[in-house]
Amino acid sequence: MKDMSAQKQVCSTGTGGEPAEAMRERSWEYGLPPYLQHDLDAYKEGLAEGSSLLDCLWGELYGSINIAEINDGAITHEHANYLRQKFLWGE
Numbered sequence: 001m002k003d004m005s006a007q008k009q010v011c012s013t014g015t016g017g018e019p020a021e022a023m024r025e026r027s028w029e030y031g032l033p034p035y036l037q038h039d040l041d042a043y044k045e046g047l048a049e050g051s052s053l054l055d056c057l058w059g060e061l062y063g064s065i066n067i068a069e070i071n072d073g074a075i076t077h078e079h080a081n082y083l084r085q086k087f088l089w090g091e
Helices: 005-013 020-027 034-049 054-071 077-088
Strands: none
Touching: 034 054, 034 077, 054 077
């Protein structure tokens, strides 16, 4: 698992008046394991382009989030839930 201490310190203070929580969540979309970053980027691109394969891209992203959290321990449960809520469940 990556050392998140530097990120936590920056996120607790925020910069430029941006709330620390918003800054932390925004940072959760980058620096992911390569397979998860690839699937997230592909899903975002599919959404932007109105891809006919969106259901497949959704499934790939769902699986990659689960692998990163459960199998690899590369992201926390909180991080995984953020990605699921924002991209998969649309809440």
